[in-house]
Amino acid sequence: MSNPATSEFRNHIAGEWTASLSGRTFANVNPADTRDIVGRFQASTLDDANAALAAASGAFAAWRRTPVVQRAKVLTGAAAWLEHHADVFAEELTREEGKPLAQSKDEILRSAQVLRFYAVEGQSFSGETFPSDDPDMTVHTQREPLGVVTVITPWNFPISIPARKIAPALIAGNTVIFKPSSDAPLIGYRLTEALVQAGIPAGVLNYITGRASEIGAALTEAPVVRAVSFTGSTAAGEQIHRAVPLTTRTQMELGGKNPLIVMDDADLDRAVDLTIKGGFSLTGQACTGTSRVLVMQNVREAFTDKLLAKVKQLKIGSGRTPGMDLGPLATQKQLDTVLAYIASGKAEATHLYGGERLSGPEYDHGYYVTPAIFTDVTQQMRICREEIFGPVIAIVTVTSYEDAIAKANDTEYGLSAAIVTANPRHMHRFAEDIEAGTVKINRTTTGNAINAPFGGLKRSSTSTFRESGRGGLEFYTQIKTVYRGI
Ligand code: NAD
Numbered sequence: 001m002s003n004p005a006t007s008e009f010r011n012h013i014a015g016e017w018t019a020s021l022s023g024r025t026f027a028n029v030n031p032a033d034t035r036d037i038v039g040r041f042q043a044s045t046l047d048d049a050n051a052a053l054a055a056a057s058g059a060f061a062a063w064r065r066t067p068v069v070q071r072a073k074v075l076t077g078a079a080a081w082l083e084h085h086a087d088v089f090a091e092e093l094t095r096e097e098g099k100p101l102a103q104s105k106d107e108i109l110r111s112a113q114v115l116r117f118y119a120v121e122g123q124s125f126s127g128e129t130f131p132s133d134d135p136d137m138t139v140h141t142q143r144e145p146l147g148v149v150t151v152i153t154p155w156n157f158p159i160s161i162p163a164r165k166i167a168p169a170l171i172a173g174n175t176v177i178f179k180p181s182s183d184a185p186l187i188g189y190r191l192t193e194a195l196v197q198a199g200i201p202a203g204v205l206n207y208i209t210g211r212a213s214e215i216g217a218a219l220t221e222a223p224v225v226r227a228v229s230f231t232g233s234t235a236a237g238e239q240i241h242r243a244v245p246l247t248t249r250t251q252m253e254l255g256g257k258n259p260l261i262v263m264d265d266a267d268l269d270r271a272v273d274l275t276i277k278g279g280f281s282l283t284g285q286a287c288t289g290t291s292r293v294l295v296m297q298n299v300r301e302a303f304t305d306k307l308l309a310k311v312k313q314l315k316i317g318s319g320r321t322p323g324m325d326l327g328p329l330a331t332q333k334q335l336d337t338v339l340a341y342i343a344s345g346k347a348e349a350t351h352l353y354g355g356e357r358l359s360g361p362e363y364d365h366g367y368y369v370t371p372a373i374f375t376d377v378t379q380q381m382r383i384c385r386e387e388i389f390g391p392v393i394a395i396v397t398v399t400s401y402e403d404a405i406a407k408a409n410d411t412e413y414g415l416s417a418a419i420v421t422a423n424p425r426h427m428h429r430f431a432e433d434i435e436a437g438t439v440k441i442n443r444t445t446t447g448n449a450i451n452a453p454f455g456g457l458k459r460s461s462t463s464t465f466r467e468s469g470r471g472g473l474e475f476y477t478q479i480k481t482v483y484r485g486i
Helices: 046-065 068-084 086-097 101-121 160-171 186-197 212-221 234-243 268-284 297-311 332-348 401-409 424-433 469-475
Strands: 011-013 016-018 025-029 037-042 137-145 148-152 175-179 205-207 225-231 249-253 258-262 290-296 350-353 372-375 392-398 416-420 438-441 477-485
Touching: 011 046, 011 186, 037 086, 037 186, 046 137, 046 148, 046 175, 046 205, 046 212, 068 086, 068 101, 068 160, 068 186, 086 101, 086 186, 101 160, 101 469, 148 160, 148 212, 160 175, 160 186, 160 225, 160 469, 175 212, 186 205, 212 225, 212 234, 225 234, 234 249, 258 268, 258 401, 268 290, 268 297, 268 392, 268 416, 290 297, 290 401, 297 350, 297 372, 297 392, 332 372, 332 392, 392 401, 401 424, 416 424, 424 438, 469 477
Parallel strands: 148 175, 148 225, 175 205, 225 249, 258 290, 258 416, 290 392, 372 392, 416 438
Antiparallel strands: 011 016, 011 205, 025 037, 137 477, 350 372
């Protein structure tokens, strides 16, 4: 499916849709059919990054003084725009990222909901008043915006992650530079467009695309940048965290190796459904995706049989074809990485199912693999330790609750973890014993509420500030303590 009239999409800097000063663009490719170029985007350079920094810096003084009610109107206006265009934008999101259409639409509507949430929450977010020992003096804290903030996001949730970073930043009065992933930049463009048509003033939100190696350091290390909110790989996030000036706040949401524990009192059908949903939705490319399943020895066989029977029924194909369970992997790099881990799994563990690259007219031009399951996995194996970020499940046998917790915690990551059990004591203890920022009991490792804090422990996060809910607003504001006497 060639695309003769490929559209070119521009940066949005200082209120203008501008071409990069480099004169170069790069292609956004459809992972379901690599002959289809979704669009061409600006290959920005240092000069473009500096223009975005200057624009955001120049717009801050007026935006911070804009009444919060007016800032909220911009967010709700953008939410309405996204809702109105959800079907068209969902098509575009599926075309650039690969996920099934229904999931794309959900993500867009959820992003609109996030904008609406912060439009309301931001209006009641304020400081505190403290009792004073001086009758002629009050003591209170007030919250103010930080200034210019940079938002850097991955391709797997290319609108909901930007929305949950940009909305709290804007409502709190910050100005934003937004760099989406080069592998799915179109839906971030649509989010920017939504805020622009809702009346965001020039320079308050700047959208810039390009290679991290060309513009990443400028956008994160410039002293004018007061905060960096980043979601992506642990390697990149830790590198940015180390490189920014001491005065720059960071919020880094990074990788995971998320366990799901199946106890012997669990409803095994439910455990299988939670494994499939957590492990294979988004083709295993969710940061909170289930990648290790720790199963009690006495139910392992029964669980594995049920899992295999269901996985064999999963439908794999283009996200634009109704009824597909799994779309393609998002990029060639993803495909190569996942296939390499599958080869490693075959060498070190017992290969139970899947992991083949699919071929045939429907698949030949896309990054399709069948979901893979390995068993007899032990703690030292690479498929048990390293983030794969693909549809690969490693089954580890455990002999007790304590053994399960020890193995689940034996990882450098701590993003999300789940247990399936009917035992209230294990439910209760799990929340305390597990080393993860998101703890799920009888639910999938994936998914999080927009009004509750989200983030990881250990190397899954820098453990500075949470995002989502009020945590998002805390990150983007600083506190002054004011003593006011008469
Ligand atoms: P990535 O780290 O390659 O890229 C993420 C973003 O950072 C991209 O926009 C990229 O261009 C940019 N980037 C990379 N290096 C940079 C640098 N040095 N300076 C500035 N920007 C830089 O990650 P990815 O492949 O896009 O996404 C997959 C990863 O994201 C996985 O590790 C996954 O676990 C993680 N992730 C985490 C969460 C979470 O909330 N914890 C959510 C989604 C994805």
